Each structure stands twice: as structure tokens, then as C-alpha cells.
Amino acid sequence: MPSTLPDPVPQILKSRPDWASGVASTAGRKELITHWVGAAIMNALGLPVGWVALFGDRDLPVYLQVVLPSFTLLGLLILFVAVRESLRWRRFGRLEMTLDPLPGSIGGHVGGSLELPLHQAAASDCRVMLMCIRDRLVKTKDGSSRSESVEWARETLPDLGRSGSGVRLRYTFEVPEGLPPSEEPSDDYHKWVIRVQADLPGADLDQVFEVPALLVDPPLQAREPALAEATAAEAPELSPRVVRVHRSRGGLTLYFPAGRGGLGGIMLLIFGGVGALMMLLGLYSLVNSLVVEIRNGKVTARRSFFVPFSRTARFDEIQRIEMDVHSRVGQGAKSSSHVRIRGIVRGGRRISLGDDVPLGRQSEILAALLEEAIGVPVETVKRSRLRVPA
DSSP states (O other): OOOOOOSSOOHHHHTOHHHHTTEEEOOTHHHHHHHHHHHHHHHHHHHHHHHHHHHSOTTSOHHHHHHHHHHHHHHHHHHHHHHHHHHHHHHHOSOEEEESSSSEETTSEEEEEEEEOOSOOOGGGEEEEEEEEEEEEEEETTEEEEEEEEEEEEEEOOEEEEETTEEEEEEEEEOOTTOOOOOOOSSEEEEEEEEEEEOOSSSOEEEEEEEOEEOOSSOOOOSSOOOOOSOOSOGGGSOTTTOEEEEETTEEEEEEOTTTTTHHHHHHHHGGGGOHHHHHHHHHHHHOEEEEEEETTEEEEEEEESEEEEEEEEGGGEEEEEEEEEEEESOGGGOEEEEEEEEEETTSOEEEEEEEEETTHHHHHHHHHHHHHHOOOEEEOOOOOEEEOO
16 A cells, blocks of 8 residues: 555654654764764874883783783774775765655554665665664663664665665565564663665665554555565575575585674774783684585585585484574674574584674575575574674
8 A cells, every 4th residue: 555654643753853754864964973072082092002012111920911902903993994984984984764654654664765875786785684682771880871772673675776976775675564663762761773784896885764654544555666575585685795506517616705704803803902812803804714615425625724624424413504693793783693604414423504794684595505505404503692892
């Protein structure tokens, strides 16, 4: 049914002039200034501390000589983020997303469109995620801070077309009933956000838009729906930064390059001052590569981490394939989760079929590809996962 603005306009729309006019805006320069202020403060403190720890007082305890340089690395990381966000701002400016329907509707659709100043882009390079986030104030004996947790999330493949200013990205989500609607900010409330990411030459796109998702009777539908399945077992949909797929007459080869974990490995190295194990995990995440060959009824996984090693298993030895989230960086709308996929072989042995793959469309496409090639379904399991602060 056509989407119309309910009458009277809900109070939550009145509180946001951009929503009332049918658009959602990015944070803009205020967030960028925050990045630069944080970078200036952390580097003003971290660089002298790191210098003293490495080249100054040799009477410092050994653990301080290890921990203090991590503050220098953290300051440099914040500076890197500030520079990256500045390049994104210079390339994309302040983006405004047109909402369709207005407002988004629990039990109906949440959707919209975004004009991007690009000459061209492919849908497979883009990720559009809808998330319901609980934002609450957590009080401890040391004070209080805000915490965000993702209560529900979906990813979809956007529709891309030419427009007068470049590329027009369109998306529509079908939202199930029973989820909490957008609420006014308080000590404990829910909000809905759209995160748009795109792997592009130069500065990548990564923007978050808060959007209204309300209880409307009857639920609203988009005027121009752009519904799409989030996954398809097609190798071209997989990002070459995560995994490169090569098909041959004899089978399939998956190459997972070093550095595919992105900031996760860097963050582990920075916070590795609290323990040698985290430093090793960070180094492992950054420099290891993995090649999975599937042919002639066998799977061979070759891992390269300074010294290469490999494991092989026949299809009939693989009892099941498990996928689980093994790392998460940050929280809320800007959090990033990565999964690993492993085959469980008779006797309890495991063979790696993929790791450091972004949770969502990329992991689902890879799972479908492995199911097709090996003939064993991929089960999603929950385990305790490593979490790194942003």
C-alpha cells in the first residue's frame, strides 16, 4: 500500500526536523572534530609516555615498559581514524538519506535512498544494514557510561542506478512484528540505524544514519520498494579483500589474504600490552594467510604464519561444518563482527575453511559456496567470542 505520513505526526518525528522533512542526515563535522580532538589529546600524552618507556628511564618495571608504548600506538590509531574520516568527509560531504516510507514501520518496511557522488559502483561492493540498538546508561562504582548493544539486525543488497549527481543507492527492509520502536533518548531506550558501507578506490564509504521505525496501524509499505535477497552463492559477490575465489575444472580454491581482519588485529596489538597472548593474537590476525583447496573429494587447508603448515580431510570424514563469531570490535552501530568456519572431522580434529570473514552477507555467501562444494550444511553455533573495545 502507498506510504503516507500518519496524522497526527508522532511526537518522535516532531523532535527531529530532518525526519519530519523525510530525510536522515549523517553526523557531519561535529563527529569529525571529536576525532581530531581525541587524536590531539592522546598523542600529546601518548608520545612522551612511549618515548620514556622505550628510551628513557631504564628503572621502570618491565610490565610498564611493555604497557606504556600501547598508549602511543592507541594515539596513532586515533590519528589514523581522524585522517580516514577527514578523507571520507572530503569525498562524500554531508550525506542525506531520503526515507521511504516515512516513518519506517515495525511489521512493514524501513527503506530509503541515498545519492552518492560517484562515477560508478557495483551493488556487490556495498553493504546496507538495518539495526535496532539498545542504548542505555550503565552505572558502576567508578561512574557511569553509555553502552550500546545490537538487539536485531539485517543486511540487504542495495539497488544501484545512475542519477543526476552520480549514483543512487536504494534499499528496503521488511521488518517483523514484535520489535521495539524508536524511542526518545533516555537512560535506557531503543533506536534504529542504517549503516551503509562500500569498498571503493580511495576513501571507503562508512556512514551511519539514525532512522525512525514506529508502530503504525496499518504498517506502512515503501512507495518504491527495492527488496533483495541478502545472499547468493556466487563468487563475484565476495569481496577480494576477504577471500578470492578461483574455480577450475577440478574444484575450487579459496584464498584468504593476510590483513583481512582489518582493525581487529591492530586493536589486539595495541591492547596487547596487557598480555603476550593478545599481542600474539593481533600479530596472527594481521599476517596469516589461508588457502583452502576443494577438489577430488578432499579439502586441503594451507595456513601461512611465518612457517606454512597444512591439513587435509576427505569429504566423507567431515561430520559437520560450524560457523561462529570469534571476534568483535567496538559496540553498537559501528561494531564489526568476524566469523570463522571450520569442518569437524572424525576424531574431533578441525580443519579451517575460512576465518576473519565479516558477519552478514559475506559470511552467508561463503557458507553457501562451501555447502555447494563439499555437500555438508554449515551450522551456525554460538561460542564465547573475543571482544575488543573500539
